[in-house]
Amino acid sequence: MTPFEFVRPKTVAEAIAAAAAPGAAFLAGGTNLLDLMKGDVARPSRVVDITKLPGLAAIETLADGGLRIGALVRNADLAHDAAFAATYPAIAEALLSGASPQLRNAATVGGNLMQRTRCGYFYDPASACNKREPGAGCAAIGGETRLFAVLGWSEHCIATNPSDFCVPLAAFDAVVEIAGPAGPREIPLEAFHLLPGDTPARETALAPGELIVAVRLPAEAAAFAPHARYIKLRERTSYAFAVVSAAAGLRLEDGHITAARLALGGVALKPWRVRDAEAALRGKPPGREAFRAAADIALAGAKPSGDNGFKIELARRVAARALALAAAGTPTRLPALPASPFAPTPGALHV
Amino acid sequence: MRQSNFARYVFANTEFRMSLSLSLNVNGVAHDMALDDPRVTLLDLLRERLDLTGTKKGCDRGQCGACTVIVDGRRINACLALAASCDGAEILTIEGLAQGDVLHKVQAAFIAHDGFQCGFCTPGQIMSAIGLLNEGQTGDDPERVREGMSGNLCRCGAYDGITAAVLDALRETQANTRPEAA
Secondary structure, three states: OOOOEEEEOOOHHHHHHHHOOOOEEEEOOOOOHHHHHHOOOOOOOEEEEOOOOOOOOOEEEOOOOOEEEEOOOEHHHHHOOHHHHHHOHHHHHHHHOOOOHHHHHHOEHHHHHHOOOOOOOOOOOOOOOOOOOOOOOOOOOOOOOOOOOOOOOEOOEOOOOOOOOHHHHHHOOOEEEEEOOOOOEEEEHHHOEOOOOOOOOOOEOOOOOOEEEEEEEOHHHHHHHHHEEEEEEEOOOOOOOEEEEEEEEEEEEOOEEEEEEEEEEOOOOOOEEOHHHHHHHOOOOOOHHHHHHHHHHHOOOOOOOOOOOHHHHHHHHHHHHHHHHHHHOOOOOOOOOOOOOOOOOOOOOOO | OOHHHOEEEOOOOOOOOOOEEEEEEEOOEEEEEEEOOOOOEHHHHHHHHOOOOOOOOOOOOOOOOOOEEEEOOEEEEHHHOEHHHHOOOEEEOHHHOOEOOEOOHHHHHHHHOOOOOOOOOHHHHHHHHHHHHHHOOOOOOHHHHHHHOOOOOOOOOOHHHHHHHHHHHHHHHHHHHOHHHO
16 A cells, blocks of 8 residues: 555545545545555555545434435445335345445445446556546556447447446436535436446546545336346346346236336446336336346447457346346345345346 | 644655554454554555455555455455544454354355355455344345345355355344244
8 A cells, every 4th residue: 555644534525625635535334445455556645534424324214205325335334224224225225235244344335436447458457548647548458348338438448337336326316416606406316327438547527536425216216116126237146246247126907017217236236217118118018028128228239348248138137137026026025135056035036 | 724723644754754554353362553654544454454354455556455454343355444433443353253162053054155265365354244243134035135245255256155055144144033933
């Protein structure tokens, strides 16, 4: 780790002032930042420890029926909050499919949104990376590209966003509350992560010194609770990032879909909400045909960024499967097991 | 905002050169320490400064779980926590489990079920299992136990014994907390 100045502010205002300096980074759970610092990928000159800031660790029901989740709420605490899991089951399922129990105990809501890509070339300071060093080039292109993006990538960066949590957050219209030097503001989660374009070093909509203080979920999202799933396909049973994932929610009435939500993970540098696929589902009877058609629409613009064309068909199938499982109904117990070849549990889900 | 309004600690290679004070309770013992470098992780603090070497450094990147300790009642990877961030915390390590010669029930279960071979990952496995017991999410379903222990790798492959040991400790906990089963 490069030496840094350690700052422990007592209020959000102090934290913002301390982090406005160039080279400053906020530290919360530390599960991603410290890892990056140990690998010499992140070299903050100042670390602003926000873990003890007051007022950022509450889960509150709002007057309009929505939910406000403080930025310092730990992933495990949120996922195991009974009211939250009952109201937003696909989000709880996504949280519990991520990382390990130890990491979920430390990692925070705000930190999850700030999670950097897991691109191996980004993690290797000896490789060219336009994120680490603008203009350096992208060693991933033409490299080992199996798990890279198939949507929204550019010739400057083909990395993916690794978050599970953000996928259903995008699907269910989460809003990010931000405090900063220019005052408070909020933006939809869908607009929080930026596609690489020709500036892959710019990863989020945050300005220097800006701090995520909360994530808000609208009351309308709760209407999907009976039919909401997060399906994650990974290369081992547990403790792995998604190859492809999908968050799906359906509202069903009289044998027809009245509203749908669908977002994909592991396919792009941001959680990939597919509104045109959602629109195509409206009014249709739930079933294989409608789900496959929606999945085709969702991946219509996809193209391989290397040896990863398989991810396009895989993403279609995972999207269709997430919709089918959502239609079948949210399981009473979450998470549904990720399952393993040794699972003795009948009906355990192999996804 | 004047910077003097908040605690500001500046370390080596700067003109300020202050040290950061840190209060920790480790295994019931209070420690007031001065940290001369903010880069020290909780893991390195335990091993190098408090000589509590039971907590192991495997990958040092949050991937293997060998450094698992309980901080304020929750299992975490000590390698991914800055010691400076743990000011005021209560920490339980493998050294704090046994009461004299009497082993903690999870330790005893690991011996009874051969839940290890070389032993390097064992302190982390045991602390993780204690965290899992506290969390109470698995019931006695072996598949959920395996999922709940997936943050701890064992290169010897003692997973069968580890799962059996954790299930045993879980059953004992349930028996002790259900009056009708007493």
